[in-house]
Amino acid sequence: MVRRLTLLALFAFSTVLYAASNGAWLNKVPQPERARANPYAADGNAVVAGSILYKRDCASCHGDDAQGIGRHPSLRTQRVHDATDGDLHWLLTNGSLAHGMPSWSRLPDSQRWQLTRYLHSLPIDASR
Amino acid sequence: MRRLSILAFLLVLSFGSLSAQELPYFVTYSHHMEEPGSLDLETKALAGTPRDGNSFGAAALEFEYGTTAWWTSELYLEGQKTAQDSTIFTGFRIENRVRPLMREHWINPVLYFEFENINGANKSLLEVVGHDGNDDLTGANAEGRAEKEREAELKLILSSNAKGWNFSENIVAEKNLKHAPWEFGYALAASRPLRLEGGTRTSPFALQNFAAGAELYGGLGDRDSFGLHETSHYFGPSLNWSIPSGPTITFSPNFGLNDHSAPRLYRFGVAYEIGQVSRFFGRHHQGVR
Numbered sequence: 001m002v003r004r005l006t007l008l009a010l011f012a013f014s015t016v017l018y019a020a021s022n023g024a025w026l027n028k029v030p031q032p033e034r035a036r037a038n039p040y041a042a043d044g045n046a047v048v049a050g051s052i053l054y055k056r057d058c059a060s061c062h063g064d065d066a067q068g069i070g071r072h073p074s075l076r077t078q079r080v081h082d083a084t085d086g087d088l089h090w091l092l093t094n095g096s097l098a099h100g101m102p103s104w105s106r107l108p109d110s111q112r113w114q115l116t117r118y119l120h121s122l123p124i125d126a127s128r
Numbered sequence: 129m130r131r132l133s134i135l136a137f138l139l140v141l142s143f144g145s146l147s148a149q150e151l152p153y154f155v156t157y158s159h160h161m162e163e164p165g166s167l168d169l170e171t172k173a174l175a176g177t178p179r180d181g182n183s184f185g186a187a188a189l190e191f192e193y194g195t196t197a198w199w200t201s202e203l204y205l206e207g208q209k210t211a212q213d214s215t216i217f218t219g220f221r222i223e224n225r226v227r228p229l230m231r232e233h234w235i236n237p238v239l240y241f242e243f244e245n246i247n248g249a250n251k252s253l254l255e256v257v258g259h260d261g262n263d264d265l266t267g268a269n270a271e272g273r274a275e276k277e278r279e280a281e282l283k284l285i286l287s288s289n290a291k292g293w294n295f296s297e298n299i300v301a302e303k304n305l306k307h308a309p310w311e312f313g314y315a316l317a318a319s320r321p322l323r324l325e326g327g328t329r330t331s332p333f334a335l336q337n338f339a340a341g342a343e344l345y346g347g348l349g350d351r352d353s354f355g356l357h358e359t360s361h362y363f364g365p366s367l368n369w370s371i372p373s374g375p376t377i378t379f380s381p382n383f384g385l386n387d388h389s390a391p392r393l394y395r396f397g398v399a400y401e402i403g404q405v406s407r408f409f410g411r412h413h414q415g416v417r
Contacts, residue, residue, distance in 0.1 A: 094231045102194070106294070108324040111326045
């Protein structure tokens with residue numbers, strides 16, 4: 001009985017982890033948030049500003065080159081590339097606390113949009 | 129000993145350091161948690177001269193660890209030096225903060241639980257509760273040291289972000305585990321980075337690396353005599369500077385608002401965040417792809 005329960009718990013846990021690593025957070029983004037336009041879409045400096053913010057706030061987990069470190073995922077994936085600016089802004093604002101991604105609401109809204117521009121400027125690593 | 133110090137220093141340098149924009153608060157907590165797996169080392173120093181007492185300097189060394197993205201744990205070690213008296217260790221605190229809601233809201237609650245084992249000579253003033261006041265800062269160290277204070281403290285932290293500002297409100301309830309009624313206190317704070325947009329300069333003096341704010345905190349009496357009277361209240365502006373890949377330095381002069389308060393206190397803090405220290409212990413957090 002105990003063994004069955006343990007297996008069941010392991011299955012449930014791995015399902016949660018799989019869901020998390022499969023971009024399940026994308027399903028939680030409300031439609032109005034997803035459709036939000038990036039106010040820095042036409043700002044050529046936003047990528048540079050975003051890269052400075054990335055190095056300060058994100059690189060320790062995701063790596064200087066955004067390729068990921070350990071179980072902290074790469075950000076140079078098709079999924080990140082395909083996500084809308086609104087999706088990424090929502091994730092930065094809310095985080096995914098249950099799965100280890102903190103909320104970055106401490107950053108002003110404009111900095112989160114600049115970070116979003118930078119993330120979308122990253123080349124995709126096909127091996128990921 | 130010297131070798132050990134050098135080794136510890138090199139160990140600190142071997143981890144990535146962060147300098148995420150910290151809020152310029154000494155007493156008030158916001159809903160922002162430590163990043164999971166990161167360790168924030170911070171010294172919170174306080175200097176002041178109470179009415180009819182000797183000048184003192186107190187320091188609290190804080191170790192803040194992001195246990196998960198919604199749970200932060202802290203340990204404080206505290207001491208003080210009083211002029212024409214001694215230098216003493218005044219105790220420790222262990223605290224945990226938990227975010228019950230997993231998303232960002234207009235008002236974000238955080239539940240705070242603390243156990244503190246300090247003595248009566250503690251002058252860190254990490255909170256003001258009950259009828260705390262100027263007189264608590266004037267006694268001799270030998271007398272204060274003999275008074276043991278094992279206390280449980282609960283806080284309800286409410287915090288909001290709007291248009292670049294952070295507004296935080298804390299309600300404090302503290303109980304000496306041996307005797308004495310529940311004591312209450314409050315802390316309010318607001319702050320804003322000097323520049324909301326990220327700049328394209330990597331200069332440490334870029335305005336985005338500075339934040340300014342203000343704190344108001346004080347006691348609310350105890351269960352038997354609740355209210356703003358016969359307790360101390362302080363107000364102070366604050367400014368911090370987050371040096372990229374370096375420490376965050378915060379300064380705040382605090383002014384006593386009534387006769388029960390010390391006239392002026394000066395707070396100074398240096399925080400250094402060590403990114404992903406959990407890697408050293410072989411623990412990784414699941415990321416979000």
